[in-house]
Amino acid sequence: MSQNQILQSLIAENLVSDPNGARGRLLKEAARLFREKGYERTTVRDLAAAVGIQSGSLFHHFRTKEEILKAVMVETIGLNTALMQAAMEAADTPKDKLRALVRAELESINGQTGEAMAVLVFEWRSLSADSQADVLELRDIYEALWLDVLGALRDQGRLLAEPFVVRRMLTGALSWTVTWYRPERGGLTLDGLTDQVMAMLGFPATS
Amino acid sequence: MSQNQILQSLIAENLVSDPNGARGRLLKEAARLFREKGYERTTVRDLAAAVGIQSGSLFHHFRTKEEILKAVMVETIGLNTALMQAAMEAADTPKDKLRALVRAELESINGQTGEAMAVLVFEWRSLSADSQADVLELRDIYEALWLDVLGALRDQGRLLAEPFVVRRMLTGALSWTVTWYRPERGGLTLDGLTDQVMAMLGFPATS
DNA sequence: CAATACCAAGCAAGCGCTTGGTTTGTAAAC
């Protein structure tokens, strides 16, 4: 399944809003603004202006501003869990699976859903405690994917550190790329960056 | 020189405010609040209450709220650059120097200056563009420390990835520990965590 | 002819910051 096919099926299941619909367009703009200025600095007037409506009209679609932030996060996690699963199924060995996961996460962070991923990382504290708990539950699902693969590599003796520590280090390292990695201005492609991450972990590039 | 001696000499040079003085106490509380609630969610009334003065009185010490954030960052970078330099000078081989840097950064992030370090990472966007440029200049000084050491390891053939990529990955990975690493509740000590990071990079624990 | 989507207007609360005046610490002058 291609990335677009996955997206389509999630839309069909109503797990992700259609980006052409009113709700989907708003969430996309919200992700952009939240990333650019941060949640707190983004006003409901900013959000409304971005989709061309009055600020009060927002509250027809969402009850509170926080609900918008939460929706961005929930949909992003849903989409990415599906993408990770698909990426992993296409690979055979644990090493290849790890590479697939790293590449998929880098793609999520630096690709089309990048804005939403950055929001997920940097605006976490702006969620209420209740919402944090809800979102955390969803995150655990795809963290398990990583731990399985890293555990297998550890059993093979090809990973010297603890899987759960490595996963957390990778979470930080890969998320952080959003602050510096700029594929458009020359140098490192996404595959090149993936190779660098693998090399850092002691897995030389295959090509 | 011990960590405390370094701090004392920086205070003497007026590069860091005395934490017993009014300004130093405010900056310490500011770091705590900024980390806990984020810069935007922290009001000048919160800051004032934390040190037991009226909100208006803050502006006798700082011209704007942003100046407080900037001061936290500038002083933190200054202190940490000194700590890193000291840690590195005590080590001989590139590998030992890398370990010293990793350990020192983990200590900064998770120790006494941890709150300020977290602010440095997560509240970056809340600085004005001008202030960002000022702070960035200071950061470059200690980034150079890392690149030197990583470059030496690369030359030795003990590092497969590019130094500048590894440094950026480590920045993310080590910063991220602030969100999950809790030394107090059992398990991993700071040295243990340092070992894990080194192991992840392909350097088995020495002990 | 509902239901959905929106607008225009504005409210109450909270924000960063200013103001004019008072207290406190310090050190020289008597």
Add this chain to the structure above:
DNA sequence: GTTTACAAACCAAGCGCTTGCTTGGTATTG
């Protein structure tokens, strides 16, 4: 050793503005 001088530190009050959100009404759509 009390008095005088003065700046630094602080308070009490509140200004002007922005914030998230509400309200009552009007288009639009199936």
